[in-house]
Every structure is written in C-alpha cells, then in structure tokens.
Amino acid sequence: MLIRKLKLAGFKSFVEPAELRIEPGLTGVVGPNGCGKSNLLEAIRWVMGENSPKSMRSGGMDDVIEDNLVLIDGDVELGKGVAIIATPGHTRGTLSYIFPVHDRGRALTIAYAGGTAFNFPREAENFAIYRDSQKKMGDAARAAGATVLMTNHTEFDRAYDRARLAQLPRAAGEKHPYETDQATVLRYFEMSGLCAEAQRLSMEPAN
Secondary structure, eight states, rough: OOEEEEEESBBBTSSOEEEEEOSSOOOOOOOOSSSSHHHHHHHHHHHTTTOTTTTGGGHHHHBBBBBTTEETTTTTOOOSSSSEEEOSSSSOOEEEEEEEETTTTTTEEEEEEEOOSSSSOOOHHHHHHHHHHHHHHHHHHHHHHOOEESSSSSHHHHHHHHHHHHSSSSOOOOOOOTTTOOHHHHHHHHHHHHHHHHHHTTOOOOO
C-alpha cells in the first residue's frame, strides 16, 4: 500500500479541514507538544480499521471524531465523500455512514446503519442513547437524500435476498434491488428509535 495524501476534517484536534502530503522519501512532522502530531498517525490507523477509542488515547468515540466527519476519496470535494457519524447505542463505539454510489450512471446515496440490535445492558440510559443516535442518523439521512438503506445485520435490510436479485438481468430503467425511497429509509430510523424509546419507558416505575 502506498499512501500519498492524508486529509482530515473533524478528527480529534483537526476540527477544520487539513491536508498532509506524503512525498517520496521521508516525511517529517515537526511541532510543539500538543499540536496534533500523534493524531496524524492515529488518523491513518483509524482509517485502516482501528475502532478502539482507548488505543487512540481517547475516552470514547465522540472524543475521536466529530459528527459528519468526511473521508475524502481521491480529489472528491469535501462533503461528497463518506460521512461518518458516531451513533453510540449498539456499542459505545458504533459508527454509521452516509456515502454516494452510482448505479448505471444514476447517483444514489446510501445510509448504512452501523448498529442495529440492542446489544447492551438493559438499562434505561442505554436505550435513551440508542434512541438519540437513531434520530441523529435519520436526520443525516434526510439531509443527504438517502434512498438506499444498509445495515450490519442482513435480516434487517434483506441483504441476502437483494444481493441475489442484483445478479439477475434488469430491464432498462428498473431500479436496483437495494434502492427504495427516502420515506422508507427514514421510517427505518424512526421505528428503531421508537422501539428503543418503548423499551426505555417500560423500565420506568409504575405510578
């Protein structure tokens, strides 16, 4: 793997967009203590798959990234890459994504829910966190105009069936099996948030 350029926006101390070009030979980063030198290396580790806040000297994922962190693919303009949204609930470090794709020349936007099941201790506070994360992701999906929903559990987005259907021939103008509409995508996040809220309310003491 050859890394030529690192762009950051909303990662740890890099709140504003910043770019580090990695030229042939040795690239040195010089600066006073606390200026963010180590954060550059941690950004590379994070993009490569590291998802433990502790290993990046942080107390939680919210300390690592700001909402709507954007990863830049090549020279794509900021805001047109992959939006990474912290959605704690399923686990403390759950991340969800919004990103563009193309299907037969048509631009589509995917909302990928990184955490779906109630995989946490059954406590009212945890259900409230899950509920709020679903609302946050729903708002982001609405703003992006997402019409495709994907999740980390195939039983929630029928990925197994849709992947098989995608291998079949399609007539001209026929939608991709994954494509729905914005109302369907938003309904998913609304319903998952309502389910979490119902669980939270069930734990309140009876009057």
